[in-house]
Amino acid sequence: MPRFHRVCATTAALVLAVCLASMPLRARAGEPEAERVSVAYAAQESCPSEERFIGNVRRYTTKWQVVDSSSSVRSFRVVLGRRGAEHRGVLVIETPNGEVTQREIVAPDCERVARGLAIAMALAIDPEANISEVPPKTAPEPEALDVASEPEHPPLPPARPEDAGKEKATERRTENEKEKARGKVGAPSGARRPVLTFALEARGEVTSAVVRDVAPVVGAAVDVRAAPPGVPEWLAPSLAVGVRQSFPVVVDAPFGSSEFSWTTAMFRLCPVRFRFASGRLDAVPCAEANAGVLQAEARTTPAARRVSSAWFDVGGSGRVVYRIGQSVGVGATILVSAPFVRHRFAFVEGGVVSQAPPVGITGGLLVEWRF
Numbered sequence: 198m199p200r201f202h203r204v205c206a207t208t209a210a211l212v213l214a215v216c217l218a219s220m221p222l223r224a225r226a227g228e229p230e231a232e233r234v235s236v237a238y239a240a241q242e243s244c245p246s247e248e249r250f251i252g253n254v255r256r257y258t259t260k261w262q263v264v265d266s267s268s269s270v271r272s273f274r275v276v277l278g279r280r281g282a283e284h285r286g287v288l289v290i291e292t293p294n295g296e297v298t299q300r301e302i303v304a305p306d307c308e309r310v311a312r313g314l315a316i317a318m319a320l321a322i323d324p325e326a327n328i329s330e331v332p333p334k335t336a337p338e339p340e341a342l343d344v345a346s347e348p349e350h351p352p353l354p355p356a357r358p359e360d361a362g363k364e365k366a367t368e369r370r371t372e373n374e375k376e377k378a379r380g381k382v383g384a385p386s387g388a389r390r391p392v393l394t395f396a397l398e399a400r401g402e403v404t405s406a407v408v409r410d411v412a413p414v415v416g417a418a419v420d421v422r423a424a425p426p427g428v429p430e431w432l433a434p435s436l437a438v439g440v441r442q443s444f445p446v447v448v449d450a451p452f453g454s455s456e457f458s459w460t461t462a463m464f465r466l467c468p469v470r471f472r473f474a475s476g477r478l479d480a481v482p483c484a485e486a487n488a489g490v491l492q493a494e495a496r497t498t499p500a501a502r503r504v505s506s507a508w509f510d511v512g513g514s515g516r517v518v519y520r521i522g523q524s525v526g527v528g529a530t531i532l533v534s535a536p537f538v539r540h541r542f543a544f545v546e547g548g549v550v551s552q553a554p555p556v557g558i559t560g561g562l563l564v565e566w567r568f
Contacts, residue, residue: 235266240277244307257319258326269293273318286310288317396420396567406534406557407459408448416441437465450550454496461489481516485532493542510536524567531560
């Protein structure tokens with residue numbers, strides 16, 4: 198009988214020991230398996246090292262492990278650099294099926310950018326990552342990284358909820374700046390318009406404003422445009438000064454023929470400018486005036502002589518210029534003008550040779566180089 202009791206006691210002790218030994222295994226089996234990810238890191242010397250960045254992410258969550266790049270795991274690419282007076286960081290996450298998401302953070306120093314990307318990476322791996330405070334380490338650091346062996350880098354301060362909010366607000370501001378910059382041709386993000394720009398212009402035109410026939414005209418001008426800061430983009434007044442020169446035009450009449458030429462200085466004022474086609478197409482209404490001389494010379498009469506008359510006209514014009522590059526544009530122009538004096542040319546024997554019309558039209562093509 199005592200022997201039977203000893204056997205029962207021994208058997209019960211063994212069963213209890215097996216149960217107690219299996220409890221930790223079952224608890225460990227219930228824990229989620231760490232996600233296997235690949236990490237690619239590139240940063241300037243003034244930014245945290247790759248080992249330190251990975252160690253910082255591990256401070257927020259340990260539910261991951263780094264493996265070699267593979268098509269079967271998520272990949273995290275981190276790039277830190279400087280852009281002007283600010284530091285910029287980009288986190289690109291690519292899933293095994295090819296889906297890509299990107300996060301961008303801009304801050305005055307690289308330490309803050311790296312911390313923001315570390316929080317973003319931790320939350321992407323573990324949505325329940327504890328970013329309110331630095332959690333105690335629950336798993337040993339990988340020997341290849343050996344974060345604890347870098348005494349030259351101070352430990353990362355605890356991330357606060359307001360820090361995460363600031364990084365998100367900075368990211369939103371960066372995206373807004375990109376959207377605004379998309380409409381500016383050839384202008385980098387955040388670039389401001391120059392206050393003054395200059396342009397050289399060459400034109401080929403025809404005009405009906407001088408004589409009763411159409412006269413071919415060439416012209417050139419220098420244009421100055423102002424873009425005051427803080428005003429709408431369409432409010433960009435410009436002033437141009439140039440010359441117009443007609444080719445000789447022969448006008449026939451019953452008593453003979455005469456040759457006319459027209460030389461003027463041109464003044465143009467354009468108060469506003471409207472832009473289309475993502476800023477490549479400019480439509481500009483203007484006011485113009487021409488001041489110069491109209492010359493006539495009789496050719497087939499015995500008393501042929503050359504006479505000159507002062508010329509002055511005013512009118513309204515429209516210009517359309519299409520940008521084919523950062524500085525070069527091509528376009529068309531049209532001017533409707535009226536002379537102050539309608540000069541009348543006639544032979545002594547009688548008969549009018551030509552007289553300026555009450556309203557004339559001048560139009561043509563132009564090439565512009567703005568700098």
